[in-house]
Every structure is written in C-alpha cells, then in structure tokens.
Amino acid sequence: MLEVRLRHRFGGFTLDAGFAVPQGITVLFGRSGSGKTTIVNAVAGLLRPEAGRVAMGKTILTDVEARVWVPPHKRRIGYIFQEGRLFPHLNVRQNLRYGAWFAPKDAPREDMGRVVEMLGIGPLLDRRTGALSGGEKQRVAIGRALLSAPQLILADEPLAALDEARKAEILPYFERLRDEVTIPILYVSHSASEVARLATTVVALEAGRVIAQGRAAEVLGDPAVLPTGAREAGAVLTARVARHHDDGLTELDAGGVALFLPRLPQGPGASVRVRIAAHDVILAQEAPRGLSALNILPGVVAEIRAGEGPGALVALDTQAGRVLARITRRSVAALGLEPGASVHAVLKSVAVAPADVGGPRGAT
Amino acid sequence: MTDWLSPSEWQAVFLSIRVSLWATAVSLPLGIFTAYALARWSFPGKQLLNGLVHLPLILPPVVTGYLLLLTFGRRGPVGGFLEEWFGIVFAFRWTGAALAAGIMAFPLMVRAIRLAIEAVDPKLEQAAGTLGAARLWVFLTVTLPLILPGVIAGSILAFAKAMGEFGATITFVSNIPGQTQTLPSAIYTFLQVPGGEDDAARLVLVAIAVAMGALLLSEWISRAVARRIGGA
Numbered sequence: 001m002l003e004v005r006l007r008h009r010f011g012g013f014t015l016d017a018g019f020a021v022p023q024g025i026t027v028l029f030g031r032s033g034s035g036k037t038t039i040v041n042a043v044a045g046l047l048r049p050e051a052g053r054v055a056m057g058k059t060i061l062t063d064v065e066a067r068v069w070v071p072p073h074k075r076r077i078g079y080i081f082q083e084g085r086l087f088p089h090l091n092v093r094q095n096l097r098y099g100a101w102f103a104p105k106d107a108p109r110e111d112m113g114r115v116v117e118m119l120g121i122g123p124l125l126d127r128r129t130g131a132l133s134g135g136e137k138q139r140v141a142i143g144r145a146l147l148s149a150p151q152l153i154l155a156d157e158p159l160a161a162l163d164e165a166r167k168a169e170i171l172p173y174f175e176r177l178r179d180e181v182t183i184p185i186l187y188v189s190h191s192a193s194e195v196a197r198l199a200t201t202v203v204a205l206e207a208g209r210v211i212a213q214g215r216a217a218e219v220l221g222d223p224a225v226l227p228t229g230a231r232e233a234g235a236v237l238t239a240r241v242a243r244h245h246d247d248g249l250t251e252l253d254a255g256g257v258a259l260f261l262p263r264l265p266q267g268p269g270a271s272v273r274v275r276i277a278a279h280d281v282i283l284a285q286e287a288p289r290g291l292s293a294l295n296i297l298p299g300v301v302a303e304i305r306a307g308e309g310p311g312a313l314v315a316l317d318t319q320a321g322r323v324l325a326r327i328t329r330r331s332v333a334a335l336g337l338e339p340g341a342s343v344h345a346v347l348k349s350v351a352v353a354p355a356d357v358g359g360p361r362g363a364t
Numbered sequence: 365m366t367d368w369l370s371p372s373e374w375q376a377v378f379l380s381i382r383v384s385l386w387a388t389a390v391s392l393p394l395g396i397f398t399a400y401a402l403a404r405w406s407f408p409g410k411q412l413l414n415g416l417v418h419l420p421l422i423l424p425p426v427v428t429g430y431l432l433l434l435t436f437g438r439r440g441p442v443g444g445f446l447e448e449w450f451g452i453v454f455a456f457r458w459t460g461a462a463l464a465a466g467i468m469a470f471p472l473m474v475r476a477i478r479l480a481i482e483a484v485d486p487k488l489e490q491a492a493g494t495l496g497a498a499r500l501w502v503f504l505t506v507t508l509p510l511i512l513p514g515v516i517a518g519s520i521l522a523f524a525k526a527m528g529e530f531g532a533t534i535t536f537v538s539n540i541p542g543q544t545q546t547l548p549s550a551i552y553t554f555l556q557v558p559g560g561e562d563d564a565a566r567l568v569l570v571a572i573a574v575a576m577g578a579l580l581l582s583e584w585i586s587r588a589v590a591r592r593i594g595g596a
Contacts (some may be wrong), residue, residue: 145495
C-alpha cells in the first residue's frame with residue numbers, strides 16, 4: 001500500500017493532495033494540468049515536493065519535514081512512461097533485463113517467461129526497439145517495468161500517445177496486469193473509458209486537489225465528481241455474460257436485470273464491466289412501450305445535480321447498480337424528478353462502444 | 365619499403381604517431397568528463413571553463429607553447445612540482461610534445477563529444493534511474509553507448525589534430541631529432557635547407573596517408589557503431 005501526501009506549487013496553483021494506493025489499479029483521474037504527472041513524478045522521486053510524505057508500506061520514500069529522501073534508483077518503482085522510453089542501443093530482451101540486473105538479489109521477481117507470454121512479446125525478443133510499432137513499444141515498456149522487481153508500478157498516461165486501435169490493443173494487457181499481478185499500480189489518465197475499464201480505485205483530481213477517492217463504481221457514479229467535465233460523465237456496471245444470441249447481441253446479467261449489448265468477445269460466465277455514458281441514457285416516468293431501445297432499467301432517483309448550463313445529472317439506483325443520466329433541467333422539471341422518485345432508464349444497445357466494455361474481474 | 369624513408373625520418377613518423385596516440389588516450393577520459401559537465405551540469409564558472417577549453421583553438425599556437433613552457437617547464441610552477449615529486453619531465457621531451465598536442469586537440473575532442481551528449485535524451489537516463497541504475501551505471505550503460513559514435517569521432521579528430529600540431533610543440537619542446545622532432549617539425553626542418561624539398565615531399569605524403577587513414581577508419585567505426593545502436 002502506497003500512501004501519498006503532497007504539497008507543491010506549480011503552474012499557477014498549488015497541488016495539495018493526499019491518497020492511498022491499495023492493490024489493483026488506482027487511477028489518478030483528471031484533466032491535463034490538474035497535477036497528475038507532478039504527483040507520479042514526486043512518487044518516483046523525479047521531483048522534490050515542497051512538502052509532504054510518500055511511504056510504501058513501512059518504507060518512507062520522501063518525508064520533507066523529516067528530511068528523508070530516497071533517490072529514484074533505490075525506490076524500486078517500475079515507471080511506464082507515456083513515450084515508452086526504451087533504450088535504442090539495446091534489443092527487446094536486453095531492455096527487459098535491464099531493470100532486473102539492478103534489483104536486489106532477494107527481491108521477489110516476476111518470471112521473465114511468464115511476463116513475455118502475458119504481454120505477447122515472445123516474437124519480438126531479438127528485435128531492435130527502433131523497429132517496433134507504438135503498441136509493441138508500450139508492451140515492452142510494461143514488461144521492462146514489471147521485470148525490475150518493483151514494489152509499485154507507475155503508468156503516466158501510457159496510452160495517450162497511441163491511436164485508438166493501439167489503445168484497444170494495450171488495454172487488455174493492463175487488465176491482465178490488474179488481475180494477475182499483486183503489485184499495486186498507480187495509473188494516470190484523463191480518459192473516462194480507460195478509468196471505467198481499468199480502475200479498482202479512482203482518485204479524482206481537480207486543479208491540484210483530490211475531489212473524491214474510492215472504489216471505481218462509487219466515484220464514477222457520483223454526479224458531483226466530474227473531473228473531466230459533465231460531457232464525460234458515465235457510471236460503471238458490473239455484469240456477467242449470460243449468452244450470445246444469433247442476431248449478434250450478447251445478453252448480460254446485471255444484478256438480475258438483462259442487458260443487451262453488441263456482441264462481446266467474452267464467453268458466457270465471464271464477468272465484465274460496462275461503462276454507460278450519461279448522455280446516452282434517456283429517462284421515462286413509466287415503463288415505455290413500443291420503443292426500439294432494448295435496455296430498460298427501472299430505478300429510483302438518488303441525487304440530482306444541476307449544472308451551470310441547461311443540463312443536469314441524475315443519479316439512479318437500479319438493480320444493476322448506479323446509473324448516471326445527463327438530461328436537461330427542463331426535463332427534470334417536466335418529469336417532476338426528485339430524490340426518491342421512480343423512473344426508468346432507457347439505453348440503446350448500440351450506444352455502448354466496444355472500448356467501453358472491459359475484460360474479466362476488477363472489483364467495482 | 366623501409367628504404368623509402370631514412371631512419372631519422374621513420375623516427376619522426378613513429379614519434380608523431382606515439383605522441384598523438386598518447387595525447388588522445390590521456391585526454392579522452394578528461395574530455396568526456398569535461399564534455400559531460402558542459403552539456404549537463406550548471407555550475408558557477410561554467411562559461412569560464414568553456415572559454416578555457418576553447419582557448420587553444422583561438423590563441424596563436426606559439427602563445428600556447430610559450431604558456432606551456434612557462435607553466436610546465438622545469439622552472440615552471442607545475443613542471444617543477446611534477447619533476448620533484450613524480451620525476452615527470454615535459455620540457456624538451458616527447459612527453460612534452462604529447463602534452464602540447466593533447467592541449468591543442470582538446471577543444472575539438474570536447475566539442476564532438478559534447479554535441480553527442482546533448483543529442484542523448486535525458487528522459488532515457490531518467491528511465492534508467494527508475495529501473496534501479498545509480499548515476500554512474502546510467503552513464504556507463506545508457507549515456508556512454510549512445511555517445512560512442514561522437515566519442516570515436518572526437519578521438520580521431522583529436523588524433524589527426526595532434527599529428528599535425530606544430531606551433532605549440534616546437535615552441536614548448538623545440539625540434540630535437542629523435543627526441544621531439546615530430547612529422548611537421550621534420551618537414552619544417554627539410555624546408556629550411558636548400559634542396560630539402562624532395563625529402564619534405566615524401567614526409568608530406570606520409571602525413572596525408574596517415575590523416576586519410578584515420579579519417580576512413582573513423583567513418584567506418586562510426587557507421588558500424590551507429591548500426592549496432594540501431595539509431596540509423
């Protein structure tokens with residue numbers, strides 16, 4: 001467990017953040033410029049904060065007041081950079097082994113063969129890094145960090161430099177990392193769908209301050225927490241694949257409610273997380289009939305947040321879990337919505353993009 | 365083949381090569397260190413150091429030679445100290461020629477290596493640090509392999525410059541056949557005697573051959589290293 005408490009002036013405002021990183025993936029979620037990279041650099045020891053404390057379990061890495069400072073190379077933190085930063089003079093195998101060479105002899109290590117298999121980089125081992133594609137580079141960078149026997153992994157927007165296809169290629173490897181490796185991971189992102197797919201824990205950051213932290217479903221389902229704006233709002237449901245239908249749809253069981261989505265790659269029985277974007281949800285007072293949308297979730301209004309513009313965010317508690325709907329304030333008034341009111345959430349199947357559905361597990 | 369040059373001429377050629385090799389080899393570690401300091405560190409007096417390093421490039425060589433004589437001569441502050449404590453004498457010895465050549469070649473070496481260091485992305489060195497490598501290890505395993513083409517180019521450049529050094533050398537250690545008479549000094553001596561042009565011409569050919577050989581070798585090594593680094 002990593003514990004972070006920092007205060008540092010930068011770029012016109014003051015970063016003042018405190019949070020904990022338990023096992024799994026903790027996503028530092030916020031706009032660019034909200035202080036995310038400053039935080040990871042302070043954790044890695046690449047930046048000296050003005051005040052604060054960083055501790056990994058019982059080991060203190062930084063304590064400004066007590067004048068404790070562990071240099072970066074002794075922190076045993078695997079850092080996955082946005083640009084990969086592979087060594088151009090070494091081949092893939094040598095890059096992967098680089099960190100292991102400096103790790104303490106008695107440190108618990110990942111097995112090279114297992115990591116290579118998990119990341120699918122076996123055929124690349126003897127290649128020069130200059131000849132790799134962006135996605136391949138990033139997979140090698142993940143492997144290199146993992147094999148340095150780290151106590152913590154930092155990933156600073158590791159997908160931001162990749163196009164959509166490469167993102168889709170790398171995301172499953174982070175899901176495997178989350179589910180198969182016991183090292184805690186601190187992952188920086190400004191993408192709501194990345195957060196929804198990967199996060200075990202979310203730390204939402206706004207202008208250098210932590211505005212919410214907790215389990216992914218709770219933080220993403222809170223209409224007051226919009227670190228990247230209301231346009232990006234969306235809740236996360238956990239569901240189980242029930243079966244695949246012949247017409248190309250996959251039926252999910254979300255807490256007893258059936259959800260129909262375009263065909264998923266996961267087999268029946270698999271657990272998936274589905275991000276439901278708030279602007280794709282329609283609310284109805286009564287169970288609608290004669291509607292093309294396939295998914296209708298009955299629920300109770302938990303909270304309503306009116307925005308500065310014409311919009312409002314409505315949080316519903318349904319049997320499937322927390323759902324957010326972004327509608328106009330006019331509709332809120334017209335439907336007479338208030339906490340406790342019964343409504344039906346309507347969601348088109350095709351509104352859910354493949355990138356919004358995540359692989360196995362990842363407690364929400 | 366050996367008859368082509370007289371023994372004393374061969375002596376001048378080999379002395380020049382020995383002087384240049386020593387000058388290059390001894391100044392290389394210092395050159396890398398200086399280049400690294402100028403490229404990566406900020407410290408008070410950095411511009412002064414930069415100027416000092418480049419001084420031999422812009423001063424008349426005879427001035428550099430005279431300053432060397434004042435400093436490293438047997439009565440000079442440094443020369444006297446070195447002779448008394450270590451028995452090292454520079455004045456009027458081949459070691460002095462190597463010192464003069466090394467100092468004259470130093471700015472060229474430092475410039476080439478400094479450019480190579482500035483081309484290395486500090487983010488790679490930072491990444492090596494997060495992977496557990498202490499500073500010296502980062503330098504040895506990341507920086508040095510990446511600047512190797514620049515180090516080789518700088519060394520060959522320094523060697524070639526040392527081979528051709530004349531002014532500072534003749535001022536500092538004179539022109540003693542078999543002791544301090546390097547290739548350029550020998551050519552100069554021949555040209556001072558009537559009818560010495562033919563002898564001078566042969567030595568000039570040797571000088572051209574050595575310089576071209578060094579240049580081709582450096583090209584070849586640099587290309588091989590660049591291929592190995594995979595940058596190209």
